[in-house]
Each structure stands twice: as C-alpha cells, then as structure tokens.
Amino acid sequence: MAHDTTSRNDAPPPDTAPGTAADTAAGEAPAADRLNRELAGLDALELGGGTGRRLAQRTWSAAWPMLAAVVIALLAWQAVVWSGWKEPWVLPGPRDTFPVLWDQVTSSRFWKAVALTMRRAIIGFALSIAVGVVIGGLVSQFRVLRRAFGSLITGLQTMPSIAWFPLAILLFKLSESAILFVVVLGAAPSIANGLIAGVDYTPPILLRAGKVMGLRGLLLYRHLVLPASLPSFIAGLKQGWAFAWRSLMAGELLVIIGSTTSLGVLLSQAREFNNTADMISYMIVILVIGIVIDQLFGVLDRAVRRRWGLED
Incomplete structure (x- = not known):
C-alpha cells in the first residue's frame, strides 16, 4: 500500500x-x-x-x-485586281479603296447618313420584334391559328424583301413608312418562328411542374414558357436582324425620300457617278455594321446559353 x-x-x-x-x-x-x-x-x-x-x-x-478571314478576303480581292480582269477604274484594289474609305469616315455627311440608316434600322427592328412576338405568341398557343397561319409565316420568311417594294410604294408612296413596312415584313416572320420553335421545344416536364405549382394561362407563359424558349427566341432575333438589315438596304436603294442622305443613297449616288472606290467603301461599311450587330447577338446568345446550362 x-x-x-x-x-x-x-x-x-x-x-x-x-x-x-x-x-x-x-x-x-x-x-x-x-x-x-x-x-x-x-x-x-x-x-x-x-x-x-x-x-x-x-x-x-x-x-x-x-x-484570318479578313486577310484572305483582301488577298483574294488584290489577286483579282492583279489578274487584270477589269480595269482599275472599274475594280480598284485595296490600296486605292481604303484611302477613299478613310476620307468618307472622317466626313460629317457620312456620319449623318449612318445615323439616319441606323435610326431606321432600330425603329424597324423594334416594330418587327413587337409584331413577331404577338404573332408567335398567338400561333404557338392556339392550334387553329397554327394550322391557319403556320405555313404562311414560313412562306413570308422565304419571300425576297425586294418583292414587297412595288406594293409598299403603291401604299405609302416614297416615304419612311414604305421602308419600315418592308423591314417589318422581312424580319417579323423570323422572330415569330423563333418564338414558336422555342415554345414547341419547351420540355413537357417543365409544363407539368408549372401547372402543379399553380401556373395557368398568362402566368404559365410569363414565368415558364418564355424563359424556357429564350435561347430559340434569341436565335430568331438574330435571324430577324439579318433580314431587317437586308430589307433596309434594299429599301434605301429603291426609296429615295427628298434630300435625305442615308447609306443606301450614298451607295446609289456612287453607282450613278461610276465612283467604284466610293461604292466599295460604302459596301464595306454596310458589311462591318452587319458583322458588329451579329457579334453582339452572338454574345447575348452565349450568355443566355450559359445561364440556361446549355454551354460551358
């Protein structure tokens, strides 16, 4: 112890x-x-x-x-000029065209023309969105309207916009309304089809889930169908812009209103005076504007797809 x-x-x-x-x-x-x-x-x-x-x-x-595409296009253009296919005054090369383009973009008259053209493009495209959304929403929700107007919308989409100008001039004379009329007819069907496709491909399980949660009628359409169809709707907007831009350029070439100056008017005047370098410079500007807007739609489309989990 x-x-x-x-x-x-x-x-x-x-x-x-x-x-x-x-x-x-x-x-x-x-x-x-x-x-x-x-x-x-x-x-x-x-x-x-x-x-x-x-x-x-x-x-x-x-x-x-x-x-790379720009470099290839410039090389191909210069190669055609070097081949002697056309005289230099008929088909000038990049070295002769770009100084003219610089002179154009540094003039106030040019930017006034661009402002008028873009104002018409924005107004026409906004009207096309409004019309396309209304038509697409109605046709996608009612089978009777789909059977009646579904094929008609696709037919309007495939119709060349320049074919509408005789009717537009007859209805609205040489006015802004004639140009906007053709722009809307060219762009609205693509926007409507984009919305219809988006609604058609909405997963049925989402629709059932929405109904279980009490969504009906406009609430179902507002909170479920439209967000689910947004990727296809953005694609329809992108295609609609392409049709609107083409229709606008055709309209400005055909419908010259008084003393107004737009890109189409400048292009037409350069053709009348055989100023090929000026004409090509305006065509380059029209092409660049179309590409820039298309890239903006691409950024929006990728953002929506990432948000919806459709793209990494």
Whole structure:
C-alpha cells in the first residue's frame, strides 16, 4: 500500500505533463491557420491568373478566325485586281479603296447618313420584334391559328424583301413608312418562328411542374414558357436582324425620300457617278455594321446559353 501511495504522489499532475494532446493542439493551431491563409492566397492568385489567361485565350480564339478571314478576303480581292480582269477604274484594289474609305469616315455627311440608316434600322427592328412576338405568341398557343397561319409565316420568311417594294410604294408612296413596312415584313416572320420553335421545344416536364405549382394561362407563359424558349427566341432575333438589315438596304436603294442622305443613297449616288472606290467603301461599311450587330447577338446568345446550362 505504501508503494502505491508513493507512486501516485510522485506522478506529475495531468495538466502540467509535457507533450499532452492539449499542448500539441494549442501549438499546431496557429501553424495550421497560417498554412491555410497562405494556401488561400496562393489559390486566389492562381485563380486570378487563370481567369486572365482564359479570358485572353477566349478573346484570341474568337478574334483570329475573323482576322484570318479578313486577310484572305483582301488577298483574294488584290489577286483579282492583279489578274487584270477589269480595269482599275472599274475594280480598284485595296490600296486605292481604303484611302477613299478613310476620307468618307472622317466626313460629317457620312456620319449623318449612318445615323439616319441606323435610326431606321432600330425603329424597324423594334416594330418587327413587337409584331413577331404577338404573332408567335398567338400561333404557338392556339392550334387553329397554327394550322391557319403556320405555313404562311414560313412562306413570308422565304419571300425576297425586294418583292414587297412595288406594293409598299403603291401604299405609302416614297416615304419612311414604305421602308419600315418592308423591314417589318422581312424580319417579323423570323422572330415569330423563333418564338414558336422555342415554345414547341419547351420540355413537357417543365409544363407539368408549372401547372402543379399553380401556373395557368398568362402566368404559365410569363414565368415558364418564355424563359424556357429564350435561347430559340434569341436565335430568331438574330435571324430577324439579318433580314431587317437586308430589307433596309434594299429599301434605301429603291426609296429615295427628298434630300435625305442615308447609306443606301450614298451607295446609289456612287453607282450613278461610276465612283467604284466610293461604292466599295460604302459596301464595306454596310458589311462591318452587319458583322458588329451579329457579334453582339452572338454574345447575348452565349450568355443566355450559359445561364440556361446549355454551354460551358
């Protein structure tokens, strides 16, 4: 018994014994915190650099095909000029055209023409969206209207816009309304078909889920069908813009209103005076505007697809 008592008295207290679990944890905690902070900083730095690199790679991957296409087009153009197929005054090369283009883009008359053309394009496209959404919404919801007007909408979409101008001039004379009339007829069917396709391809399980949640009528259409059909609707808007832009250029060539100056009027005047370099420079401007707007629609389309989980 004495031996046992001495052993217990000689043993150090538990809270003062060296190397206990409490002391080890207390010593390791600050070190672990420092390590976690350092790792977090390295991760943030790596992610930031990775984001910058990914953005640069994405920008370059989107830019180099267009730059390559421009270089190929310029080389092909210059090769045709070198071949002697046409006289230089009939078909000037890039070296003769680009100085003329620079003179045009630095003149106030040119920018007034661009402003008028873009104003017509914006108004016509806005009207086309309004008409296309109304028609597409009605046709997609009512089978009777789909049977009656579904094929007609597709037929209007395939009809050349220039074929409408005799009727437009007869109805509205040489006026802004004649141009806008043809722009709307050219663009609205594509927008309507885009909305109809989006509604048709809405997954049935989403429709059933919406009805279970109490969505009916306009609420179902507003909160479920329209968001689900947005990717196809954006594609319809993109195609509608292409038709609207083509219709507008045809209208400005055919319908010249008083002393107004637009891109179409400048193009027509250059043709009448055989100024081929001026004419090609205006065509380049029309092409560039169309490409820029198309790229903006592409950015919107990719953003919507990423949001809807359709693209990485």
